[in-house]
Amino acid sequence: MIKIVKRDQPSRAIFFFTPVLAIFLTLVAGGLIFFILGFKPFEALKFFFIVPIADKYGFSELLLKATPLCLIAIGLSFCFKSNNWNIGAEGQLTFGAIVSGGVALLFYEQEGFYILPIVILAGAIGGMLYASIPAILKTYFNTNEILVSLMLVYVSKLILDYLVVGPWSNPEGFNFPETRQFSDSAKLPLLFEGLRIHAGIFLALAAVVISWFVFYKTYLGFQMKVSGFSLKTAKYAGYKGKKMIILVFLISGACAGLAGVGEITGPIGQLHREISPDYGFTAIIVAFLGRLHPVGIIFASLVVAITYLGAETAQIFMQIPKYTGQVFQGMILFFLLASDYLLFFKIKFIGSKK
Amino acid sequence: MHKFFIRSFVSSLVLLFTFTVAAIAKDVKAAFVYIGPTGDHGWTYQHDVGRKAVEAAGFKTTYVEGVPESADAERVLRQLANSGHDVIFTTSFGYMNPTNKVAKEFPNVKFEHATGYKREHPNVSTYAARFYEGRTILGTIAGTMTKSNVIGYVASFPIPEVIRGINSFTLAAQKVNPNIKTKIVWAFTWYDPGKEAEAAKALIDQGADVIAQHTDSTAIVQIAEKAGVYAFGQASDMDKFAPKAVLTSVENNWGPYYVDRVKAVANGTWSQKDTWHGIGDGMVVISDLDSQMPADLRSKVKKLQADLASGKVHSFTGPIYDQKGNLMVAEGKTADDGMLAGMMTYVKGVEGDIPK
Numbered sequence: 001m002i003k004i005v006k007r008d009q010p011s012r013a014i015f016f017f018t019p020v021l022a023i024f025l026t027l028v029a030g031g032l033i034f035f036i037l038g039f040k041p042f043e044a045l046k047f048f049f050i051v052p053i054a055d056k057y058g059f060s061e062l063l064l065k066a067t068p069l070c071l072i073a074i075g076l077s078f079c080f081k082s083n084n085w086n087i088g089a090e091g092q093l094t095f096g097a098i099v100s101g102g103v104a105l106l107f108y109e110q111e112g113f114y115i116l117p118i119v120i121l122a123g124a125i126g127g128m129l130y131a132s133i134p135a136i137l138k139t140y141f142n143t144n145e146i147l148v149s150l151m152l153v154y155v156s157k158l159i160l161d162y163l164v165v166g167p168w169s170n171p172e173g174f175n176f177p178e179t180r181q182f183s184d185s186a187k188l189p190l191l192f193e194g195l196r197i198h199a200g201i202f203l204a205l206a207a208v209v210i211s212w213f214v215f216y217k218t219y220l221g222f223q224m225k226v227s228g229f230s231l232k233t234a235k236y237a238g239y240k241g242k243k244m245i246i247l248v249f250l251i252s253g254a255c256a257g258l259a260g261v262g263e264i265t266g267p268i269g270q271l272h273r274e275i276s277p278d279y280g281f282t283a284i285i286v287a288f289l290g291r292l293h294p295v296g297i298i299f300a301s302l303v304v305a306i307t308y309l310g311a312e313t314a315q316i317f318m319q320i321p322k323y324t325g326q327v328f329q330g331m332i333l334f335f336l337l338a339s340d341y342l343l344f345f346k347i348k349f350i351g352s353k354k
Numbered sequence: 355m356h357k358f359f360i361r362s363f364v365s366s367l368v369l370l371f372t373f374t375v376a377a378i379a380k381d382v383k384a385a386f387v388y389i390g391p392t393g394d395h396g397w398t399y400q401h402d403v404g405r406k407a408v409e410a411a412g413f414k415t416t417y418v419e420g421v422p423e424s425a426d427a428e429r430v431l432r433q434l435a436n437s438g439h440d441v442i443f444t445t446s447f448g449y450m451n452p453t454n455k456v457a458k459e460f461p462n463v464k465f466e467h468a469t470g471y472k473r474e475h476p477n478v479s480t481y482a483a484r485f486y487e488g489r490t491i492l493g494t495i496a497g498t499m500t501k502s503n504v505i506g507y508v509a510s511f512p513i514p515e516v517i518r519g520i521n522s523f524t525l526a527a528q529k530v531n532p533n534i535k536t537k538i539v540w541a542f543t544w545y546d547p548g549k550e551a552e553a554a555k556a557l558i559d560q561g562a563d564v565i566a567q568h569t570d571s572t573a574i575v576q577i578a579e580k581a582g583v584y585a586f587g588q589a590s591d592m593d594k595f596a597p598k599a600v601l602t603s604v605e606n607n608w609g610p611y612y613v614d615r616v617k618a619v620a621n622g623t624w625s626q627k628d629t630w631h632g633i634g635d636g637m638v639v640i641s642d643l644d645s646q647m648p649a650d651l652r653s654k655v656k657k658l659q660a661d662l663a664s665g666k667v668h669s670f671t672g673p674i675y676d677q678k679g680n681l682m683v684a685e686g687k688t689a690d691d692g693m694l695a696g697m698m699t700y701v702k703g704v705e706g707d708i709p710k
Contacts, residue, residue, distance in 0.1 A: 061429050161542055165511065165709065174471060175513045175698060176447060196428070267425035272448065274423040312430050315418050316385075316437060322420050323391070 003348045010343045018342060019289050019296070022335035023303060029331055030324075039320055047317050048310035048328075060195040062305050064267065068093075068259035068276070070301035071204040072283035074211045075255025077292040078248040081215070082224035083231060086249060088134065088149025089256040090280025092127040094156035096257020097264045098163065099126025101271040104186035104264075105168060105179055115185040120203075120261050127257020128250045130156065135249030139242040145249075153280070164271055178272035188266045200262030207255055212294040224248065256280060277308070285333045304329060382620040384408055384612070385439040386417040387430060389446035390545055396570025396589040397544065397606070401445045401468075403590075404608030411613045413620070423448025428456060435460040441619045443612065444468065454478055464624050466615060469515065471695075476626050481611060484632030485515075486522035486694070487662050488604030489566070490669040491640055491655055492586050493526025495601055496534075496564040498651050499584055503533045506557025506565040508574055510544050512708050514697045516568050521701045522669040523566055528703050536704045537562060547573035558583055575600050591641040602655075603641040610636055630691065634663040670694065675702045 030048070031041035053059045072089045079086040100123030107115045134148040164177045173180075188198040215221040223244055227234040234241060263275050286304050290297030311325025386405045390398040398419065405415050416439060421430050427449050434442050435456055441464040444453045450470035457465045457475045465478045473480055496505050505527060509516050524536045537560055539553040550569045554577040557565055564584045567574045572595040578585035579596035587593060587603025611629065618624040631637035640659055643652045661667035670689035674682045676699045683689050689697075700708060 057432075064425070165542070174696060177511055177513075178448075181451070196425075263425055267428060270451070272423065274448065277422045277424050277426060308426070309429075312418055312421075312426075312433065316416055316430075316433060319416075322418060 001350045003350050004345050005348050007344055007346055011346075014342050016291065016296075018339040019291060019300070019336060021339045022289070022332055025335040025339070026328060026331045029335075030328055033324070033327070034320070037320070039318060044314060044318060044320060047314045047320075048324075049306055051317070052306065052309035052313045057195060058309070060192070060197040061309060062302060063201060064197050065305035065308055066298075066301040067201050067204045068262055068279045069283050069286045069304055070297055071200075071207055071259040071262070072256045072280060073286035073290060073297045073301060074204070074207045074294060075252035076283055076287040077211065077290075077294075077297065078214075078224065078251045080228075080287055081292050082227045082244060082248050084135075084138075084245055084248055085146045086131065086134065086149050086252050087146050087284065088131075088151075088153050088280070089252065089283055090276065090278060091149065091153035091156040092130045092253040092256035093260040093263075093276055093280045094153070094160055095130035095260075096123040096125075096127035096253070097260030097271065097275050098156070098160055099123060099129075100257070100261045101179065101182075101264050102163075102168070104182040105271075107183060107186055108180055109183055111183060111185045113185070115183070116188070116265070119186050119265060120258065123257045123261030124254040125257070127253040127255070127260065129253070131249040131253025131256070132246065135246045139245050160271070160275075161273055164273055168271065170270075179270050181270045182265060186265060187269060188262065196267050198262070198266040200258075200266050203258050203262065207258075208294045208298060215294070220244070220247070256283075259283075282329060285329055289332060289336055304332070307332075382441070382616060383414045383416065383439045384616045384619075385434040385442045386415065387421050387427070387434070387442065387444045387446075387449060388417060388419040389423070389448070390420060390570075392417070392419050394545060394570060395572055395592065395595070398445070400589050400606040401443070401608055404612040405443075407609030408612045408616050411616070413616050421449075428452040431456040432459070435463045440464065441466065441616055441624070464615075464619055473626060473628065479615075479627050479629070481627075481629040481631075482515075483606060483608075483637040484630055485604060485606075485638055486518045486669050487632040488638045488640060489519045489523040490526040490662060490667075491658060492566055492602070492604065493523035493528075494530055494655060494658060495586075495647065495651065496523070496566060496584070497527030497529070497531035499601065499647065500527075500531065500534060500564045502561050502563045503531065503535065504561040504563065505534055505536050506554070506560070506562030507536050507538050508550055508553040508557065508565065508567040508569055509538050509540050510569050511542060512540065512698075514695060517700065517708065518694055518697045519568050520704060521674075521697065524701055524703050525670070525674065534703065538704065538706055540709055541569055543569060545570045547571040550574050551577050554578065554585075555581075572596075587641065593641065593644075598646075601644045601647060605639040605641055607637055607639045632662070633659060634665065676700065677702055677704065 031045055034041045034044040053062050076089055100119045103122040104119045134145045137143040137148050138145045164179055168179045169175060170178055170180045188200050191197050223239050264271055268275060282304060286300045290300035307325045307328040311322045314320040315322045388398040388401060392398055392402040405417055409415050418430050421427055431452055443466045445468045447469045450467055450472050453465050453467045454472050454474040457478045461477055467480050469482045470480050507520055527534045537557055539556055541549045541553045543549050550571050551573040554565055554574040558581045565574055565578050566586050567588050570589055572592050575585040575587060575592050575596035578599035584601050585599045587600050589606050591603045591605055593600045643655060668688040670683060672683035672687045673685040676682050
């Protein structure tokens with residue numbers, strides 16, 4: 001007989017085990033889906049998860065893809081840890097990219113070492129400004145940050161549309177919706193000849209280290225943790241909740257803005273309508289899969305990044321529909337949430353009494 | 355003896371040559387990069403119909419669908435170039451810069467970019483279709499069939515391609531009915547059934563009884579069917595989605611071009627070109643004309659189609675005036691390709707301003 005018993009305390013071992021379980025279950029379910037679709041499951045999984053990163057170039061593409069996901073997820077973990085549901089990282093990424101792209105265009109055909117730092121800073125500020133809207137509305141007007149931050153995503157995309165179609169469009173570009181290409185001084189330097197991996201990865205790594213320090217070594221980190229467990233306790237303890245809410249949103253916005261900078265000044269090199277394949281939303285999966293832990297997020301961003309690459313490889317070599325990549329991302333989140341049940345409940349196998 | 359050797363040598367050379375050519379021809383692999391899903395029944399669907407024609411001609415093909423125009427496009431292109439594909443068709447404008455970037459790294463792979471204007475390397479060609487010729491036909495039908503004299507037009511982005519379509523449509527409609535007005539709604543999307551449906555509803559509310567579209571989904575013809583107004587299919591024959599509303603469709607027929615270009619790669623005769631084909635070359639195809647159209651209109655359209663194909667009629671024949679009444683094309687003249695490629699002003703009879 002199977003009995004489900006509530007745990008006295010959430011199990012810490014299972015806390016870090018469930019993401020692994022979720023990935024395993026995703027692989028099993030994915031193999032099953034491939035089988036039902038008429039593909040050889042192991043071969044399909046090989047093309048999905050191994051072939052894309054089997055060489056140096058593939059691995060560099062994995063890092064390139066994981067960089068924005070990691071950066072945004074680190075930022076989001078500040079919000080999520082403290083019970084602030086910032087769903088609008090995609091908007092903060094877009095707005096950061098708009099501000100930094102605007103600055104980069106100001107320096108069109110100019111060279112100088114000082115240009116890139118200004119462009120990067122502008123992106124972080126843009127992301128912060130945009131994240132401050134839901135933060136201020138939440139703290140002073142009690143609005144729901146989920147709705148506000150999500151709706152602002154669409155606003156930011158419309159602003160970007162307007163700019164690249166209208167005032168910022170390339171004057172030599174026959175009115176197509178794109179800006180000029182940025183000058184080399186406004187672009188992040190490439191790390192290796194022939195690979196697309198760029199200096200933006202250091203921004204992500206720096207974010208990982210700083211966030212680890214803040215979470216576990218500072219008073220702010222402690223406040224965030226307490227607020228995350230119980231807002232009432234935080235109030236009793238006399239924490240200035242408003243300040244903290246605004247601060248975590250600003251950090252989160254800065255990270256998303258920097259991710260936007262990395263895309264446009266890295267592999268894209270200009271502004272156009274599609275600068276991000278929804279990194280801001282996918283990073284939510286990354287943050288939870290990584291258990292809001294800086295090191296966990298690094299691994300989670302690599303796992304999720306490979307679902308993007310794998311979907312392309314699987315279509316090129318096996319004609320598997322590319323949208324299975326999104327199915328995989330969805331399954332990871334689904335299995336993670338489902339297996340979180342084990343955090344609070346345990347399954348007991350009891351021998352039948354005679 | 356001597357002669358025998360020479361003969362056998364020559365004949366074996368010939369044999370070898372024939373085998374090699376045959377082997378090369380079979381070995382050429384073509385890849386296609388799509389912006390949307392192959393089942394969109396619009397832009398991507400038609401490119402995939404073209405790809406199937408290449409398969410039917412005996413070549414191997416690969417495709418990748420739903421490739422965003424973000425940093426991902428470059429990786430997909432490089433992977434295709436790296437995995438033994440000899441010619442790669444990139445079928446959306448946003449792939450222009452990645453196409454040229456990757457083409458530089460793979461000088462032995464041929465790249466064919468649809469609807470762009472950059473050919474920075476000798477292994478990059480561009481191709482597009484003269485869809486405005488199809489729109490001349492639609493304009494003629496719309497101008498004849500409208501009763502309210504208000505024609506709706508759902509547009510995507512204010513680029514020359516779309517402005518040209520609006521103009522050629524309006525000019526043709528005015529020719530058969532000088533009182534018509536073309537009302538535009540900009541959807542700012544190529545494919546978004548929700549937005550397109552909203553735009554169509556707005557136009558019907560403003561009194562439009564014929565709706566034309568320069569977006570790719572079937573939403574607009576379905577809205578028209580419900581509202582009891584006429585519409586035209588875009589990219590593929592959309593008659594089955596709205597049998598009463600759809601009078602005809604302008605189909606994008608890429609197959610012949612694709613087969614031609616892949617064969618050229620196989621024969622080693624491929625060279626850089628900028629292709630802009632219309633009804634005459636079969637890249638733009640008019641679907642069956644609906645029986646709701648009067649017989650004389652149908653025969654008129656058939657004749658117009660033949661005249662556009664032969665070059666006897668040009669969609670932009672003067673006198674053409676812009677909205678302010680300035681002469682754009684003088685009487686008896688036709689607009690040249692340069693003017694068409696950069697067309698960014700409305701002709702007289704179009705309502706509203708081009709979004710800036």
